[in-house]
Amino acid sequence: MKRTLFAMAIAMSLSLFTGCGKSSPGKDQLSIIPLPKEMKVGSGHFELTANTKITISQENEEVKSVTNYLSELISPSTGFSPDVGKSATAESNAIHLALKPKMKGNKGVYLMEVTNDGVLIEAPDAIGLFYGVQSLRQLLPAEIEAQSVQAGIDWTIPAVVINDEPQFEYRGLHLDVGRHFFPVSFIKKYIDLLALHKMNKFHWHLTEDQGWRLEIEQYPKLQKIASRRKETLIGHGGETPFEYDGQPYGGYYTQEEAREVVEYAQKRFITVIPEIELPGHAQAALAAYPELGCTGGPYEVATRWGVFPDIYCAGQEKTFEFLENVMLEVLDIFPSKYIHIGGDEAPKDRWEECPKCQARIREEGLKDEHELQSYFITRMEKFLNEHDRQIIGWDEILEGGLAPGATVMSWRGEAGGIEAAKMGHDVIMTPNSHMYFDHYQNDPKEEPLAIGGFLPLEKVYSYHPVPEELGDEKAKHVLGAQGNLWTEYMKTPDHVEYMAYPRAVALSEVVWTPIEKKNYEDFLSRLERHYERLDMLDVNYFYALPKPSSNTDKAGFLESAEITLSTPLPNSEIRYTTDGSEPTKDSELYAGPITVTETGTVKAITVKKSSGETSSVLEIPVEKVGYTSPAEGVKAGEQGLSYSYYEGFFRSVKEMNEESPNKEGVLKEDMIPGDVANAGSFGFIFTGLFKVEKEGLYQFYLSSDDGSMLFLNNEKFIDNDGLHSNKMVSEATALKKGYYKMKLYFTEGGGGYNLELKARFPDGTERKLTPADFVIGE
Structure with missing residues (x-):
């Protein structure tokens, strides 16, 4: 029996109210991720059987x-x-895929209707049909993911109408294979998980100081020398003295393997964006071809993590000849519109001392080494533009002037992205505060070694x-936005998955689902x-029963404070203590706000009713x-803050007291002056008077990346010192x-800063x- 869309819609609307056949899950029992734009769940279901057909309106x-x-997808498990x-x-009894070219919406829009009789997925193009299939997949039992026949499963799909489209064009996940190398089989699994969550960009970071991972036929030493390091750092890169494992490490992808990955991704409507780093993070390439550096070497493939001073020499033509030849082979492998050229963390030490680079600065009429980097990036952009490609670079490419058609990937917070967007450039947001999945997601004492920082699932989702x-x-x-996985401390595919999931699942909803939903x-x-x-897909994700949420992380009070708790999980409860003891599933049951009148600690856990499992x-x-x-x-003076600026690297804010400031002045607007915002490593001491006009309780919040410390009337008040990500x-x-x-003391160790001082006033604002908010005082 054939049915028109109109007839199916009528049947669907009836089933929403009449409850035909078996009952189906309600909306609160479905788990489509990312959440669709619109979804109406009805009664009834469609059952997939051996006689179900797949039909298409147009081949x-x-x-x-x-x-x-x-x-x-269907065959192995059913x-x-x-x-x-x-x-x-x-x-x-069919799953019908129909092309509707006149359907309006963002790229990837689709409509899906499930009735007792069948499934209809409509879209203006194949990519929309593919995303409809991903939603259909998630409506089926999880066992559909198995690679062997699952006996006794009812392959039912609940009656539903879904009208859906992505909110952002760029929905990406990154993987660094320079620090640690991962096999093609894992890269394909990584891409499959992106497809499941309707992500469409795979950023493949292929070159680094610690290893060059792509075969370039014209330069065989990249495979022979640059792809291998003699040993690898043991422990954290911030700890000294350095220790090494003494084990050679290496690997690279042949061009045939890279093409295989590209084709695999294309079938899942995912674009592979290769990254070839320049002008920095080039030590592995220089080890193979030392004539491309400013000093001529010798160089070796880096064995520890960090930023190194040896970068490509900008003063000689053979550097650009090498990079252009490399890019020609890259372009032949990767059809992506975008080519990522890095552009980050390129120290200018060698350029400052290199006669050839200094001659280039004079010949091109450049002001300094920052403009030389802009010249370098712009020249490579022009070459790629001539081959109908566009560049993406990390936000350091803003320094010295942004290349005309560049897209900026903003990682040092959002400032670079905001600046680029205001200049009319496209931007991809990937701030280390919310999108760096190499940061800890739990208590570091309970986690495998990571680079540092703390990025819980909720913070990713909030972005x-x-x-x-x-x-x-x-x-x-x-x-759009992208999550990044830098693999200094991820040696295995399992560890990568553990750091990526479920945070990448949260990201998928950030970039797909309307913010109001x-x-x-x-x-x-x-x-x-x-x-x-x-679980069925054998993903080694991080799991922790979510802790309760609270209206405050720390409560100061004059007479009393009210603590409210909540948990997002159904069929769970909260147990708590107020005497400092550890809560258990038998502790007091939370039933409403907790009033505290004495100094102490409120402790709470989530308890799953069905299993008794408890959260941290x-x-x-x-x-x-x-x-x-x-x-x-x-004596109060003019409005503003006095500041002392210190150039250099400081592990603690206290170290600035041992130095003389490089610059002093008064700030009227931003806490960090624009001329030093991208200086790399630096420190500040701010002083001023804060006027209190209303007596009462004040709560101050000091956030920073890296260390900060606030003194009140010459007494230490908030201690947020040390090198760390945003805290x-x-x-x-x-x-x-x-x-x-x-x-206020603040030090930035490099790699992007953040500094924010907030206050809650007696009226609750x-x-x-x-x-x-300050005045200069005497």
């Missing part, structure tokens, strides 16, 4: 690829071998790629069921505070009316503090 190579993919044929309209500073006109330049508690509920699918402990320090008196004998520490105090001396 072309891309649509055939989608039907083959669907057939190959044992069914569905017939694939052409049909003008949907048929009974929105369009900064508030951009209006609608400039916001269109934000193409996002809800973290709902996401966690769906994720609990999605884990079953990841949420600890909320609570402190009864007294009043701090204002400073005496101060927030808060303290509360009661303040009387008057002026308070504040001194909370905002970021700027130099406008």
Whole structure:
């Protein structure tokens, strides 16, 4: 029996209300990730059987690829071998894929309707049909992912109508294979997981100081020398003295293997974007071809992690000849519109001392080595543009002037992306605060070694790629977002998966689902069921029962404080203590806000009712505070903050007291002056008077990457010192009316900074503090 779309829609609407056949899951029992734009769940279901067909309205190579993919997905676990044929309209007991060229929406839009009689997926192109198939896949039992026949499974699909499209054009995940090398079989699995979550960009970081991973036929020493290092650092790169394992390490992809990966990804509508680093992170290449460096070597493939001073020489033509020849082979392998050229962490030490680079600066009329980097990037961009390609670079490519058509990947926070978007350049947001999946996701004492930082799942999910500073006109330049996995401390595929998942699942919803539809508690509920699918796919994901959420991470109070707790998980409860003891599943049951009147610690856990499983402990320090008196004998001057600027690398803010400042002045607007925002390693000491006009309780929040420390009336108040990724520490105090001396120390160790001081006022309002909130004092 053939049915038109109109007839199917009528049947669907009836089933929504009449409850035909077996009952099907409600919306709260489905676990499609990323969450569709619109989804209406009805009663009834469609059952996949050995007689179910796959039909298509129009044959072309891309649509055939989608039907083959669907057939190959269904067959191993069900044992069914569905017939694939052409049909003008949907048929009974069929999954029908229909091209509708006039359908409006973003690239990837699709409509899916499931009734008791069949499944209809419509889209204007094959990529939309493919995304519809991914949603269909997630509506089937998780056992559909098995590679052997699963007996006793009802292969039912709940009745549903889905109208869906992605919110962002660029939905990416990165993998560094320079530090550690991973086989093609794992790269394919990585791509398969991207496809499951409707991601469409795989950023393949192929060259590094520690290894060159792509065969280049014209330069065989890249395979023979640059792809291997003599040994590898043991332990963390920030710890000295360095120790090494004494074991040679290496590997590279042949061009045939790289083409195989590209073709595999194309069938899943994923673009592989290769990254060939320049002008920095080139030590492996220089080990193979030392004449391309400023000193001529000798060089060796790096054996530890970090940023190294030896980069490509910008003053000689043979450097550009080498890179252009390399790029010609790269372009032949990768059809991607974008080629990533890195452009980050390129120290200028060698260029400053190199006669050839200095001659280049003079010949080109450049101001300094930063403009020389811009010349380097622009020259490579021009070459790639001549071959109909565009460059992407990390946000350091802004320094010295941005190449005309470059797309910026903003990793040192969002500042670079905001600047580039305001200049009219396209931007991909990948801030290390939210998108660096090499950071810890749990207590470091309980986790495998990582680079540092802390990036829990909730923080990834909370991200929105369009900064508030951009209006609608400039916001269109934000193409999307990407998660990054740098593999200094990830030696195996299992470890990569552990760091990527489930954070990459959260990212998929960040870049696909409308922001107004996002809800973290709902996401966690769906994720609990999605884990079953990841189990079937043998993904080594990180799992922890979510701790309770609270209205505060630390509570200061005058008389009392109210602590509220919540958990996103269904069929779970919260148990807590207020005496500092460890909570258990038999501790007091949370039933409403907790009122505390004494200094101590509230501790809470989530408990799964069905299994008794417990989460790790949420600890909320609570402190009864007294009043701090204002400073005496101060004289308030002009609005602003005084600052002392220190060039160099400081492991602790205290080290700045041993140096003389390189620059001093007064700030009126931003905390970090624009001329040093991209200086690499530096430090600041800010001083000023904070005027309190309303007596009461004040809570201060100090966030920084790296170390910071706040003094109040010459007494240490908040300690956030040390080298670390973005971290927030808060303290509360009661303040009387008057002026308070504040001194803020901040040090940036390199790789992108963040500094923010916020305050919550007695009336409950909370905002970021700027130099406008202070006055110069004597």
